[in-house]
Amino acid sequence: MPVLSFESVGVRYPQAPTTALxxxxxxxxxxxxxxxxxxxxxxxxxxxxxxxGLVQLTEGRVLIGGSPAxxxxxxxxxxxxxxxxxxxxxxxxxxxxxxxxxxxQLPPSGENTLRTYGLEGVAxxxxxxxxxxxxxxxxxxxxxLHRPELLLLDEPFNGLDAATTGLVRAILRSHxxxxxxxxxxxxxxxxxxxxxxxxxxVDAGRLVDAxxxxxxxxxxxxxxxxxxxxxxxxxR
Numbered sequence: 001m002p003v004l005s006f007e008s009v010g011v012r013y014p015q016a017p018t019t020a021l022x023x024x025x026x027x028x029x030x031x032x033x034x035x036x037x038x039x040x041x042x043x044x045x046x047x048x049x050x051x052x053g054l055v056q057l058t059e060g061r062v063l064i065g066g067s068p069a070x071x072x073x074x075x076x077x078x079x080x081x082x083x084x085x086x087x088x089x090x091x092x093x094x095x096x097x098x099x100x101x102x103x104x105q106l107p108p109s110g111e112n113t114l115r116t117y118g119l120e121g122v123a124x125x126x127x128x129x130x131x132x133x134x135x136x137x138x139x140x141x142x143x144x145l146h147r148p149e150l151l152l153l154d155e156p157f158n159g160l161d162a163a164t165t166g167l168v169r170a171i172l173r174s175h176x177x178x179x180x181x182x183x184x185x186x187x188x189x190x191x192x193x194x195x196x197x198x199x200x201x202v203d204a205g206r207l208v209d210a211x212x213x214x215x216x217x218x219x220x221x222x223x224x225x226x227x228x229x230x231x232x233x234x235x236r
Contacts, residue, residue: 001066002028003029003030003064003077004027004028004051004181005027006060006062007025007060008023008024008060009024009025009059009061010059010060011055013055019205020046021050021205023206024047024206025060028150029181030179030180030181031176031180031197032182032197032198033172033176033192033197034196034200035186035189035192035198035216036184036202037187037200038202038203042205043203043204043205044185048082048153048154050062051152052078053069077149079144079146079148079151080151081140081143081152083154085135087135089127089128090127090128091127092122092127093119093122093124093127093134093138094123094124097142098110100142106146109145110123113145117138117140117167118137118164119134119137119138132158136158136160137164137167140156149181151175151181152183153182153183153184153185153186155185155186155188156168157186157191165191168191189217189220192217197212197216198212198216199220201220208223208227211223
């Protein structure tokens with residue numbers, strides 16, 4: 001059974017002039033890492049939000065391990081890192097871990113978790129004092145605390161230095177090696193080279209191409225370049 005299934009999914013936001021998603025269908029299996037590519041407003045973030053059960057579908061369905069997205073079982077199987085993670089500015093990393101551990105009814109693991117994500121040096125500092133990279137690492141730590149099968153990441157490499165990018169990439173590869181699955185929306189493809197097993201190109205809310213094989217991100221880059229050239233020619 002696929003970890004994630006989109007079945008002819010449609011989403012339309014109230015009062016929006018266009019459809020956010022239109023007939024999107026694809027599956028994601030254990031051990032797969034798929035990158036969503038497309039321009040601003042193409043629908044990448046909406047795909048992630050639909051997978052996380054955070055938007056109302058106008059048609060079709062999204063299943064997480066056979067359960068509807070947003071259901072209790074689905075939520076326990078998903079870790080979602082938004083492009084602007086909802087962290088609490090007044091809480092420290094260790095307080096975030098303790099709070100989420102209590103909510104998930106997990107045994108205490110604060111020190112190990114913070115060490116894994118390279119946050120032990122800022123463990124008790126308020127989040128408002130952390131760098132962008134430290135916030136991103138904390139968001140990923142919080143999202144993976146309950147050991148979800150599926151990770152949903154929206155622009156996870158924005159503003160990260162080389163060291164933090166390498167750490168995030170290593171964590172994703174470890175997650176995949178353990179049988180997890182990853183869906184990433186990003187404009188920054190280089191950190192995913194060698195990790196992505198597939199890619200999807202989204203345009204105007206529709207899934208227009210799917211790439212696999214030995215170089216899915218290369219195929220995605222070429223597809224986006226061809227699309228950009230066609231759009232420019234049409235505007236002349």
